[in-house]
Amino acid sequence: MVYKLYGHPFSTCTNRVLIVAKEVGVDVEFHHIDLFKGEHKQPEFLKKQPFGQVPYFEDTEEGLTFYESRAISKYIATKAKAGNFVALESDPQYFKKLALYEQAISVETTNFERFGAQLMYECLFKESSGQGKPDPNEIDSLVSTLSSKLDAYETILSKQSYLAGDELTLADLFHAPIIPYFARMGQGQLIESRSNVKRWWESIWALKSVQDVMADESRVI
Numbered sequence: 001m002v003y004k005l006y007g008h009p010f011s012t013c014t015n016r017v018l019i020v021a022k023e024v025g026v027d028v029e030f031h032h033i034d035l036f037k038g039e040h041k042q043p044e045f046l047k048k049q050p051f052g053q054v055p056y057f058e059d060t061e062e063g064l065t066f067y068e069s070r071a072i073s074k075y076i077a078t079k080a081k082a083g084n085f086v087a088l089e090s091d092p093q094y095f096k097k098l099a100l101y102e103q104a105i106s107v108e109t110t111n112f113e114r115f116g117a118q119l120m121y122e123c124l125f126k127e128s129s130g131q132g133k134p135d136p137n138e139i140d141s142l143v144s145t146l147s148s149k150l151d152a153y154e155t156i157l158s159k160q161s162y163l164a165g166d167e168l169t170l171a172d173l174f175h176a177p178i179i180p181y182f183a184r185m186g187q188g189q190l191i192e193s194r195s196n197v198k199r200w201w202e203s204i205w206a207l208k209s210v211q212d213v214m215a216d217e218s219r220v221i
Contacts, residue, residue, distance in 0.1 A: 007055030012177035013069035020073040022209035104163035104171030116178040123185040157196035
């Protein structure tokens with residue numbers, strides 16, 4: 001079995017897949033796509049990823065190529081039969097776990113990532129990409145929105161250890177490529193001011209898989 005991941009070290013979506021692969025014990029062959037040289041816009045890349053985004057993934061054994069970091073992560077974990085990281089049909093609580101698992105992943109996608117990624121762009125990428133200086137009003141708006149969303153997280157996590165229940169799932173891991181940058185952007189209070197969110201995040205940050213990817217200086221913005 002040979003898995004290949006084509007992405008960039010600064011890409012949160014690329015790092016999301018790498019964290020999951022490490023956590024479930026699957027080796028992935030990483031191929032660096034240089035975004036600064038526009039390699040993601042070249043015809044050969046667009047044949048595999050028509051949106052011109054990273055990452056995309058190949059399972060050479062299956063002859064399969066596809067994209068979208070959450071889909072890739074689910075595929076890797078499911079094929080590895082990685083316990084609580086996927087809802088296995090052999091589990092007598094399969095339907096309950098599947099519902100809560102998919103709910104938690106949807107929460108991360110719609111209530112966290114879209115705003116966290118926008119905040120990272122505004123604070124860390126906008127000026128360096130020649131799109132102008134960070135907009136303080138936009139930053140304030142994004143922080144306000146994230147504060148409201150994380151208040152809901154605080155409520156959820158006051159009743160259970162993780163977003164889908166008392167077991168770590170992919171939904172929790174999917175946050176790991178963005179949260180480490182909150183402190184760097186001067187927004188550490190988003191996590192630190194909420195005791196249950198802080199406890200939850202500290203348990204994720206302590207994972208070797210997260211440390212291996214996010215503490216790697218070549219992958220730090």
